[in-house]
Amino acid sequence: AQSVAQPEDQVNVAEGNPLTVKCTYSVSGNPYLFWYVQYPNRGLQFLLKYITGDNLVKGSYGFEAEFNKSQTSFHLKKPSALVSDSALYFCAVRDFGNQGGKLIFGQGTELSVKP
């Protein structure tokens, strides 16, 4: 079965420092991977996706993610964190099984960026 894991419940970073939010996946076949961000009492906002191609994917708001097939990881990164980046981040994998396709989400990582 497809799954994703986010090993850190919370990540704390100082403003201006680089940030990394970790995600590992388990899929059969080629993975379709996504990162979403959720602000309090809001829905999910798409950040970026990996379908195929370059292992470094660039997305919205200066975020990027590195796909590593050998380590089955898809870590989210940003060179310089902003206080406004503080939110809940979800990694997800597309499951194409016999259910018409769905997203399987990790448990989420709370990112806190302090001034």
Add this chain to the structure above:
Amino acid sequence: ETGVTQSPTHLIKTRGQQVTLRCSSQSGHNTVSWYQQALGQGPQFIFQYYREEENGRGNFPPRFSGLQFPNYSSELNVNALELDDSALYLCASSSTRTTYGYTFGSGTRLTVV
């Protein structure tokens, strides 16, 4: 290009009641899916609709049901509400003609008391 809109934004229901949540898909999208996000959890897939028929379902009981209309909007119905149904319900639309992108609405916060 309009996004995904959900209504209502919040509601409170009593255990045993029934509730209907609504979702308008993003323009150009023909598929809609629903997710339940309990507090502190990631979203869990409930079901998906394409061409007005359910074409995928997660591990949710039959009292969770849905509809998709010709204009691709959708409803999620939950009967015999239980306290554990309290959650944020997210609707996502997508298109079979594009590269796997999903657009999520802001969700409906359901509280069952």
